[in-house]
Amino acid sequence: MNSAIIRHAIWPLLIALALAFVLVGSGLDLAYVIPRRLLRLAAMVLGGVCVAWSSIAFQSITGNRILTPAIMGYEALYLLLQALLILTLGSASLALLGHHGNVLLSMLCMLGYSWALHRWLLGNGKNNLYFLLLFGLVLTLVLTTFTQFIQLRISPGEFSVLQGFAYTSFNRADGQQLLYSGALVLGVGVVGFKTLPSLDVLALGRDQALSLGVDYPRYVRLYLALIAILVAVSTSLLGPTAFMGIFVANITYALARSSRHRLTLPLGCAIAISLFIVAQFLVEQVFNYKTTVGILVNLVCGAYFLALMIRSRGDA
Amino acid sequence: MITLKHIHKAYAGKTVLHNVSVQFPTRQLTSLIGPNGAGKSTLLMLIARLLKPCSGEILINGRNAAHYRVSEYARQVATLRQHPQFSLRLTLEELVAFGRFPHSRGALNEEDRQQIDTAIGFLGLDHLRGAYIDELSGGQRQMAFLAMTIAQQTDYLLLDEPLNNLDMKHAVQIMRALRRLCDEQGRTVILVVHDINFAANYSDHILALQGGAVRFCGPVAEVVTRSRLQALYGLDFEILRSERGFVCNYFNPSDQEREHEQG
Ligand SMILES: Nc1ncnc2c1ncn2[C@@H]1O[C@H](COP(=O)(O)OP(=O)(O)OP(=O)(O)O)[C@@H](O)[C@H]1O
Ligand SMILES: [Mg+2]
Numbered sequence: 001m002n003s004a005i006i007r008h009a010i011w012p013l014l015i016a017l018a019l020a021f022v023l024v025g026s027g028l029d030l031a032y033v034i035p036r037r038l039l040r041l042a043a044m045v046l047g048g049v050c051v052a053w054s055s056i057a058f059q060s061i062t063g064n065r066i067l068t069p070a071i072m073g074y075e076a077l078y079l080l081l082q083a084l085l086i087l088t089l090g091s092a093s094l095a096l097l098g099h100h101g102n103v104l105l106s107m108l109c110m111l112g113y114s115w116a117l118h119r120w121l122l123g124n125g126k127n128n129l130y131f132l133l134l135f136g137l138v139l140t141l142v143l144t145t146f147t148q149f150i151q152l153r154i155s156p157g158e159f160s161v162l163q164g165f166a167y168t169s170f171n172r173a174d175g176q177q178l179l180y181s182g183a184l185v186l187g188v189g190v191v192g193f194k195t196l197p198s199l200d201v202l203a204l205g206r207d208q209a210l211s212l213g214v215d216y217p218r219y220v221r222l223y224l225a226l227i228a229i230l231v232a233v234s235t236s237l238l239g240p241t242a243f244m245g246i247f248v249a250n251i252t253y254a255l256a257r258s259s260r261h262r263l264t265l266p267l268g269c270a271i272a273i274s275l276f277i278v279a280q281f282l283v284e285q286v287f288n289y290k291t292t293v294g295i296l297v298n299l300v301c302g303a304y305f306l307a308l309m310i311r312s313r314g315d316a
Numbered sequence: 317m318i319t320l321k322h323i324h325k326a327y328a329g330k331t332v333l334h335n336v337s338v339q340f341p342t343r344q345l346t347s348l349i350g351p352n353g354a355g356k357s358t359l360l361m362l363i364a365r366l367l368k369p370c371s372g373e374i375l376i377n378g379r380n381a382a383h384y385r386v387s388e389y390a391r392q393v394a395t396l397r398q399h400p401q402f403s404l405r406l407t408l409e410e411l412v413a414f415g416r417f418p419h420s421r422g423a424l425n426e427e428d429r430q431q432i433d434t435a436i437g438f439l440g441l442d443h444l445r446g447a448y449i450d451e452l453s454g455g456q457r458q459m460a461f462l463a464m465t466i467a468q469q470t471d472y473l474l475l476d477e478p479l480n481n482l483d484m485k486h487a488v489q490i491m492r493a494l495r496r497l498c499d500e501q502g503r504t505v506i507l508v509v510h511d512i513n514f515a516a517n518y519s520d521h522i523l524a525l526q527g528g529a530v531r532f533c534g535p536v537a538e539v540v541t542r543s544r545l546q547a548l549y550g551l552d553f554e555i556l557r558s559e560r561g562f563v564c565n566y567f568n569p570s571d572q573e574r575e576h577e578q579g
Contacts, residue, residue: 063403197422201414203404207366207397212468213390213418259404 003257010270017277025285040170042178043237044280046185047170048273050234053192054227055245056252056268060203060261061223062122064129065253068245072117072136074110074231075240076143081109082165083150086158099177103236110228118221124206168239168294170280181233188226199223199261242294247301248272254308275301317342318363318472318504323372325358325528332358333528336372340506340521345498347515348508350525351549356508357398359525360474363506364395376472390418394468396461398476398508402449408460409445412436415467435467438493454481462490466497473497475507479514487511491518516540516562524548540564 018041026033055068069075085097085105097105121132151159164172173181192199201214202223209216234241252268253259279296283289318340325333333355340346348356361367363374365381374381376392384392394415412435416428424432436442439459444452449460458481465473478494479487491514497503498520509515515522515536522539524531531548532539540562545553552569555562 065403197417200422201417204414205401207361207395208414210366210386211364211390211393211395211397212414213387215386253405257405259406260410 003255006255007263007267010267010274014270014274014277017274017281021277021281024281039173039175039178040280041277042182043170043173044276045273046178046181047234047238047241048276049185049269050230050237051241051245052248052252052268052272053188053265054230054234055249056261056264057192057199057223058227058245059249060199060259061220062127062129062132063203063205064127064132065250066129066246067132067136068243068249069227069231070240070242070245071140072132073139073143074113074228075235075242076140076147077109077113078106078232078235079166079240080143080147080150081106083147083154083162086162087150087154090158099174099236100180103177103180103232106236107229107232110232111225114224114228115221118217118224122220122224123217126206165239167292168241168297170238170276170293172239173237177237181237184229184233188229191222192226195219195222196261196265200259203259203261242298244272244275244297244301247297247305248275250305251301251308317375317377318506319375320359320363321373321375323359323362323374324370325355325362325367326370331528333362333369336525336528336530338523338530338533340504340523342504343498343502344520345494345505345507345518346521346523347519348506348523348525349510349512349515349548350531354525355528356525357476360395360476360506360508361397364393364474365389366395366397387418390468390470392470393472393474394465394470396465396473396475396478398480402457404449406449407446408441408449408452408463409436411449411460412463412467415464415469418468418470431467431469435463438466439463440489455483455486458482459486459490466493471503473503473505473507475505477508477510479509479511487514494518512540512545512564512566513562516564536562 022034022037022041026037028034055070058069058072059065059067082102085102089097121127121135151162154162198214198219201209201212202216202219204212206216209219248268248271251271252264255271256263256267258264275297276293279293279300282296283291283293320336320338323333323336324331336359348359350356358367362369363381365384365386368382376384376389381389409432412432413424413428415435416424416431420428436445439462441456441459441463444456444460447456449457452460458478462475462478465475473494475494478490482490494505494507495518498505519536521534522536523533524539524544526548532544540555542553542555545551545555545564545566549566551566554565554570556565
């Protein structure tokens with residue numbers, strides 16, 4: 001398939017999907033149904049941008065096509081934080097901190113984790129994929145186990161609150177949180193857009209980037225900070241997205257046939273948003289809420305990704 | 317002018333360069349030679365600022381290299397690594413365009429495009445312009461990276477084994493191109509080569525390293541001698557000089573040496 005056609009066709013497709021999502025079966029109810037759907041759509045757009053962008057940028061600075069923030073334990077860290085909050089403050093913690101307090105706290109946590117990653121693992125540019133992968137898997141395992149350990153110590157009521165954090169959903173966010181998240185993503189977008197050419201150079205690896213005049217440690221630090229903000233926004237908006245980042249990034253590379261971020265980032269965002277819309281549409285209209293977005297996304301992406309890999313025999 | 321003063325470098329306590337003090341003459345081509353593990357790449361990477369010396373200083377145009385900003389340094393010194401690893405999907409032209417990054421920070425102007433064309437033409441890569449780097453042969457990829465380094469238009473070029481993977485014809489083509497960079501454009505080229513014949517025939521200066529120390533250093537005519545090369549590599553050399561240059565033959569030991577070995 002021609003990648004230029006795909007790049008241009010994805011936008012009308014996305015708009016058509018969005019319209020279908022908002023209008024189909026709404027009875028044109030402008031008082032309740034359509035505004036609720038618009039809120040969900042906004043959550044999907046923001047979430048899609050965050051997932052695609054953070055995954056592609058993370059893969060570029062670590063120089064591989066497997067690692068994503070989710071795999072490196074960012075989301076597990078978020079869940080552990082929520083569990084700890086509920087353990088120490090009870091479910092009242094939600095009321096106590098409010099949405100914004102919670103988002104802010106998650107963001108600080110992830111910025112801290114990004115800083116630690118940069119300090120000890122990614123700053124020197126010698127990224128050993130297998131080591132990082134092992135590290136991410138073990139860390140995720142430890143954090144998840146710890147979260148489970150806490151879950152067993154809290155009351156059933158609190159347990160169900162915690163369960164609510166653990167899967168993808170677009171119904172969580174209210175208008176105000178969406179507004180704040182949108183502003184944050186916009187801020188990240190401005191910085192990201194200004195430094196976009198540097199990201200292309202970072203993807204060439206530490207030595208090449210330094211030779212070309214990009215201050216590697218500084219830019220890696222900057223990007224890890226941006227990624228932390230994006231992941232914090234997306235997890236608090238819609239919960240963990242697990243493997244979706246890998247699928248979105250790799251489908252993007254396969255369709256874009258280029259590593260220039262000018263092409264891959266917008267395409268990735270469009271793909272992630274489309275996936276969310278399709279999955280949510282199916283959940284609402286076809287499965288009548290008897291399945292979840294997470295399950296559908298994994299199913300659809302996984303199948304498509306496998307097909308892509310088999311068809312192009314490994315160079316997907 | 318690049319000057320190294322008392323450079324000392326150790327990896328995790330293991331010394332690989334010991335008290336190296338040398339000067340690289342401006343507008344000339346200097347070859348770094350020496351056995352595997354002698355410290356050639358380490359020395360070049362120190363100059364490129366990809367590694368930090370444990371002690372000693374490196375002066376570029378009389379100013380301590382460590383005091384340059386990263387972006388400023390990239391307009392002075394361009395570096396080609398020994399094994400550029402690559403998994404990205406970029407065309408040759410896109411790769412060469414990265415060479416302009418130190419000047420344009422990503423927004424290419426007319427002059428940048430011209431430099432990109434010139435660098436690609438300089439190495440005769442026009443027919444591969446639109447080819448993807450990950451689909452090139454090892455030698456073609458090496459040339460693509462060299463083109464990127466040339467497009468950087470710096471006064472100093474540091475090349476670690478640029479002849480790696482190249483056939484004789486392309487190796488000669490590259491060495492001629494490098495000579496032209498020195499002679500016509502006044503650039504200073506420092507490269508690591510293993511083929512002593514290329515070093516002897518195309519460079520102005522030779523710097524020989526062995527076990528992390530400078531073994532000898534000087535103009536080609538002075539230092540390419542039988543005794544020096546024999547001591548450096550532990551091989552029996554025969555050096556033939558003709559109008560067309562040097563031939564250093566080390567393939568078979570002389571009869572005398574063979575008798576000596578058989579005792
Ligand atoms: N990252 C590293 N960690 C530890 N030791 C290293 C490292 N890189 C190089 N060395 C050691 O430093 C010494 C010099 O290495 P260097 O790469 O400079 O040699 P070289 O002269 O370029 O050899 P070659 O001709 O094989 O490329 C070698 O003994 C090597 O084992
Ligand atoms: Mg070497």
